[in-house]
Amino acid sequence: MVTLAHRTPRTGAAAGGPTSFAEVRARRSHRLWIRRVDVAVVGLGATLLAALGSGVPSFWYDEAASVASADRPIPDLLRLLGTVDAVHGLYYLLLHVWFGVVGIGEWTARLPSVVGVGVAASGLVVLGYLLGDRRLAVTAGVVFAILPRTTWAATEARSSAWTMAVAVWLTVLLVTTLRRPSPTRWACYALGVACSVVLFLYSATLVAPHLLAVALIARRRLGPAALAAAAGLAATIPFVLLTVAERAQVQWIPPLDGRAVGNVLRDQWFVDSTVGAAVAWLVVLAALGAAVRRLGHGARPHAPAASTVVAACGAVLPTALLIAWSLGTTPSYLDRYVAFSTPFAAMLLAAAVLALARRPRRAAVLVGVLAVAFLPAYLSQRTAFAKPVGMDYSAAADVLAARARPGDCVLYGAASWNPTTLRIVGAARPDAVAGLVDIGLARRAADAGTFWADPLPVDALRLDGCATAWLVTDADRDTTSLVERPTGEVFTMGAGRAADTPEYAAAAAAGLRETDRTTLNLSQVIRFER
Numbered sequence: 001m002v003t004l005a006h007r008t009p010r011t012g013a014a015a016g017g018p019t020s021f022a023e024v025r026a027r028r029s030h031r032l033w034i035r036r037v038d039v040a041v042v043g044l045g046a047t048l049l050a051a052l053g054s055g056v057p058s059f060w061y062d063e064a065a066s067v068a069s070a071d072r073p074i075p076d077l078l079r080l081l082g083t084v085d086a087v088h089g090l091y092y093l094l095l096h097v098w099f100g101v102v103g104i105g106e107w108t109a110r111l112p113s114v115v116g117v118g119v120a121a122s123g124l125v126v127l128g129y130l131l132g133d134r135r136l137a138v139t140a141g142v143v144f145a146i147l148p149r150t151t152w153a154a155t156e157a158r159s160s161a162w163t164m165a166v167a168v169w170l171t172v173l174l175v176t177t178l179r180r181p182s183p184t185r186w187a188c189y190a191l192g193v194a195c196s197v198v199l200f201l202y203s204a205t206l207v208a209p210h211l212l213a214v215a216l217i218a219r220r221r222l223g224p225a226a227l228a229a230a231a232g233l234a235a236t237i238p239f240v241l242l243t244v245a246e247r248a249q250v251q252w253i254p255p256l257d258g259r260a261v262g263n264v265l266r267d268q269w270f271v272d273s274t275v276g277a278a279v280a281w282l283v284v285l286a287a288l289g290a291a292v293r294r295l296g297h298g299a300r301p302h303a304p305a306a307s308t309v310v311a312a313c314g315a316v317l318p319t320a321l322l323i324a325w326s327l328g329t330t331p332s333y334l335d336r337y338v339a340f341s342t343p344f345a346a347m348l349l350a351a352a353v354l355a356l357a358r359r360p361r362r363a364a365v366l367v368g369v370l371a372v373a374f375l376p377a378y379l380s381q382r383t384a385f386a387k388p389v390g391m392d393y394s395a396a397a398d399v400l401a402a403r404a405r406p407g408d409c410v411l412y413g414a415a416s417w418n419p420t421t422l423r424i425v426g427a428a429r430p431d432a433v434a435g436l437v438d439i440g441l442a443r444r445a446a447d448a449g450t451f452w453a454d455p456l457p458v459d460a461l462r463l464d465g466c467a468t469a470w471l472v473t474d475a476d477r478d479t480t481s482l483v484e485r486p487t488g489e490v491f492t493m494g495a496g497r498a499a500d501t502p503e504y505a506a507a508a509a510a511g512l513r514e515t516d517r518t519t520l521n522l523s524q525v526i527r528f529e530r
Contacts, residue, residue, distance in 0.1 A: 034134070035125075035126075035129055035134075035137075038125055038129075038134065038137060038138055038141075039122045039125045039126055040122070042121050042122065042124075042125045042138060042141035042142060042145070043118045043119065043121050043122030043125070043141075044118065045121075045142075045145060046117055046118050046120075046121035046122075046141065046144070046145035046150075047114060047115065047117060047118030047121075049145055049146070049151065050113075050114045050117040050118065050145075050150070050151060050153075050154030050161075051111075051114045051154070052382070053155075053381075053382030054107065054110045054111075054113075054114055054154050054155045054382065055105070055106040055107030055110060056106070056382050056383065056384060056386075057106070057155055057381070057382065057383065057384060057385070057386040057387055057394075058106075058384055058385060058387060058391060058392045058393055058394035058395050058521075059106060059109075059157070059387070059391070059393040059394045059428040059429070060387030060388055060391035060393065061388075061391060061418070061419060061424070062156070062158055063109065063156065063157040063158065063387075063428065064393055064424050064427055064428035065085070065451060066088070066091070066092065066095060066109070066157045066158055067095075067099075067104055067109060067157065067427065067428050067429075067430075068424070068427035068428065068445060068451060068452070069085065069088075069092045069095075069451070070092045070093075070095035070096040070098075070099055071096070071099060071104060071427075071430060072096075072445070072446040073446065074093075074096065076446040076447075076449070077092060077093065077096060079449045080446075080449055080450070080451070082242075082449075083246065083449060083450075084246055084249055084450070084451065085246070085249060085451075086239070086242045086243050086246055087200065087201045087243045087246070088158075088159060088200070089198075090159075090198050090199050091158070091159035091162070091199065091200075094112070095109070095112065095157070098112060103431070104429065104430060104431060105429075105431070106394055109157035110154065110155055110156065110157050112157075112161075112162070113153055113154050113155070113156055113157065113158070113160070113161040113162070114154045114161070115161075116153070116154075116161030116162040116164065116165045117145070117150055117151075117153060117154045117161045117164070117165075119162075119165040119169075120144065120150075120161065120164040120165035120167075120168050120343055121141045121144050121145050121150075122141070123165060123168035123169045123172055123343070124137075124140050124141045124144050124168050124343045124346065124347065125137045125138060125140070125141040126172050127140075127168060127171055127172050127175065127310075127343075127347070128140045128141065128307065128347065128350075130172065130175045130176065130179075131175065131305070131306045131307035131310060132305065132306075132307040135354055135360065135363070136307055136347070136350060136351065136354060139350040139353055139354060139363060139367065140343075140346055140347040140350035140351075141346075142350075142367055143346045143347075143349050143350045143353070143367060143370065144342065144343055144346035144347075146367075146370065146371050146374050146378075147269055147270070147342060147345070147346055147349075147374065148269070148270050148271040148272065148273045148276060148374050148377040148378065148381070149268065149269045149270065149271050149339055149342045150164070150342055150346075151374075151377070151378050151381055152271045152336075152377075152381050153339055153342075155381050155382065155386070159199060159200050160336060160339040160340075161339075162199060163196070163199060163200045163203055163339055163340035164339060164340050164342055164343055166192075166195065166196045166199055166203065166340070167196065167203065167206055167314070167340040167341070167343060167344075168343045169192075170189070170192045170193065170196055170206065170210075171210070171310065171314065173185070173188060173189050173192055174189055174210055174214070174225070175310070177189055177225075178214065178217075178218045178221050178225070181221060181224060186224050186225075186227070186228040187228070189225075189228045189229075189232070190228040190229070190231040190232035190235070191232065192232070193207060193228070193229055193231075193232025193233060194232040194233070194235040194236050197232070197233065197236040197239065197240070198236060198239055200340070201239075201240065201243050202318070202322065202332075202337050202338065202340075203340055204233060204236075204240075205317065205318035205321045205322060205338075206314065206318060206340065207229045207232075207233065208313075208317050208318070208321060209310075209313030209314045209316075209317040209318065209344075210225070210229065210313070210314075211225060211226055211229060212313050212317065213309050213310045213313045213314075216309050216313075217306045217309055217310070247330070250330075250332065252489075253326075253331045253332060253333075253334060254331060254487070254488030254489060254490075255326070255331045255488075256323065256326050256327060256331065256333060257488065259486060259487075259488060260323065260333070262486060263333075263334075263335045263486060263487060264319060264323075264335070265277060265281065266486075267335040267486050267487070268319065268335040268338060268341070268345075269341075269342055269345045270374070270377070271335075271377060271381075272377055272380065272486075273373070273374055273376065273377035275373050275376070276370070276373040276374040276376075276377060278373075279369065279370060279373040280349055280370060280373075283349065283352045283353060283356065283366065283370070284348070284349065284352045286352070286356055287351070287352035287353075287355040287356050288352075290355060290356060291355065305351070307347060307351060308348070308351055310344070310347075311344045311345075311347035311348040311351065312344075312348060313344075314341060314343070314344030314347075315341050315344040315345040315348055318338050318340070318341050319333075319338050319341060322337065322338060334487050335486075335487060349370075353366050353367060353370075384521075385521045388485060388489070388491070389417060389483050389485075389491045389493075389522065390521045390522055391417075391521075391522060392520045392521040392522050392523055393424060393425045393428045393429065394428070394429060395520045395521065395523075396422070396425045396472050396520055396523050396525055397425050397426070397428065397429035397431075397432035397433075398432065399518050399520075399525040400425075400432045400433060400436070400470060400472070400525065401429070401431065401432040403527070404433075404436055404468075404470055405435075405468070406435030406436070407435065407436075407437065408436050408437070408466075408467075408468045408469065408470060409436070409437045409438075409439050409463060409465075409466035409468065409469040409470070410426075410433060410436040410437065410438055410439070410469065410470045410471075410472070411438070411439055411440045411461065411463075411469065411470070411471055411472075411503050411506075411507075412425070412426075412438075412440060412455070412471075412472050412473070412503075413471060413472065413473030413474060413498070413501050413503045413504075414473075414474070414501075415473070415474035415494075415522065415523060416474065416480075416492045416493065416494030417474075417483075417491045417492060417493055417494070417522060418474075420451070420452040421452070421455055422472045422473060422474075422523060423438070423440075423441075423452065423453055423455065424452065425472050425523075426438070427445070427452065427453075436470070437466070439456075439461055439462060439463060439466065439469075440455050440456050440458075440461055440503075441453055441454075441455065441456065442454040442455055442456045458502040458503060458506055459506075461503070461506045462510075463506060463507055463510035463512060464510055464511075466510070466512065466528075466530070467529065467530050468527065468528065468529050468530075469507055469512055469527075469528040469529075470525060470526070470527055470528070471498070471503055471504060471507065471525070471526040471528065472523060472524075472525050473498050473501055473503060473504070473523065473524060473526065474494065474496065474498070474501075474522070474523055474524070475519055475520065475521075475522055475523055475524050476496070476497045476498060476519075476524070477493060477494065477495045477496060478495060479495050480492065480493065480494050480495040481493045493522075498517075498524060498526060504526070507528045511530055512528035512529065512530055513528060513529065513530075514526055514527070514528055515527050515528065515529045
């Protein structure tokens with residue numbers, strides 16, 4: 001059995017080191033200072049890498065849902081969470097407070113995620129020190145910072161980055177509690193489990209790898225660990241029941257098929273980076289091959305390091321549980337839903353790097369190779385239309401913000417690739433439509449207690465009082481096509497022309513004529529004047 005023990009340095013003549021208590025104390029103080037520097041430098045570096053270009057991509061549907069939910073009074077937000085999306089409720093509440101301080105925009109909405117990446121990277125360095133040594137700690141933190149799933153999370157106004165941070169620090173708390181158990185520490189771990197589940201329901205699957213790791217590295221602590229985990233999960237039962245009652249909101253998740261293998265091996269941790277995934281898996285396989293060869297040459301088998309046990313459990317078990325659940329009951333697995341497993345995958349990859357390159361310079365070169373392989377994905381994530389199927393809500397909002405004047409009318413058409421009307425553009429970027437008259441609005445989303453506002457029927461539109469009107473609608477297309485993402489999600493890019501839409505016809509019937517048109521990636525903005 002793997003053991004999790006304190007590593008206390010030998011002192012005195014037997015160690016060939018300092019003989020006085022003051023010298024021992026000074027050495028320990030120096031090592032602690034080095035650790036703190038490593039934690040700070042890796043965390044800050046990960047934050048800066050995550051921040052670069054994070055505000056460039058246009059918002060997409062999921063982010064618009066975050067903004068539209070958080071940008072309403074607390075009573076209205078709580079009413080919404082009582083019927084839909086309670087699974088993201090804590091994140092929306094925190095985002096509501098944040099928006100009250102900094103306002104809404106692509107950069108500000110994603111800045112919490114950028115910070116979350118840095119917090120997770122710092123925590124992984126701490127965990128690496130607890131389970132290994134400095135080489136493992138720093139390498140794991142750096143590998144985590146450059147993984148495509150990590151850099152992707154920084155460009156999402158969703159809770160993914162913070163699920164990573166909570167997963168890491170909850171594991172740090174567990175390891176420190178295993179080393180120095182006390183009722184207070186076990187109570188804190190139970191509280192941490194509860195908070196992680198409320199932040200994102202699927203984080204509950206982290207309990208299984210935690211308990212398996214405890215069984216393997218500190219079996220005598222399994223009882224208290226199981227009791228604390230059970231207490232934390234029990235505290236979330238009301239929340240879980242609420243989210244189960246709202247399960248209809250995930251019925252769109254496609255059933256698993258043969259693509260699931262690619263989702264796990266590539267997109268789960270190496271988003272849209274086929275080359276990066278191939279290089280990373282080659283490193284892992286090469287490290288395993290080297291271990292097998294050493295055994296073949298008569299080397300004595302060693303018990304796996306505690307870091308390997310914890311990392312393997314954290315990387316593999318949540319995915320396995322969700323896939324098993326999806327196959328046995330309801331489809332629930334999407335690669336981005338297990339983003340919290342990314343730090344553990346990073347630690348596994350770091351261990352593979354160090355197994356292959358025992359010298360620091362060689363390890364740095366190998367990490368550099370990984371960084372180069374991941375670079376195209378990083379750059380692609382930070383382009384204007386990097387979001388699924390190239391959604392362009394921000395681009396449309398920018399047109400309105402730059403060209404529309406207060407008092408102008410605005411109306412929104414439908415788009416086959418969009419789950420609601422393109423009024424979502426204004427929901428994602430309320431600053432862009434401030435001062436405009438939404439003539440197609442029947443009832444605000446906050447008043448309806450729903451995600452999206454209720455539109456008026458087109459025949460009820462009244463444009464007679466509009467001197468200038470703006471129509472946000474789908475782009476013109478000659479043919480219908482389907483775009484299928486690696487997850488199995490299918491988007492229909494419908495054929496049609498703006499001139500044939502009922503909104504365009506209503507504007508023309510009111511005596512307005514088209515004077516300008518801006519075509520974007522998926523949508524277009526048309527100006528009418530009387």
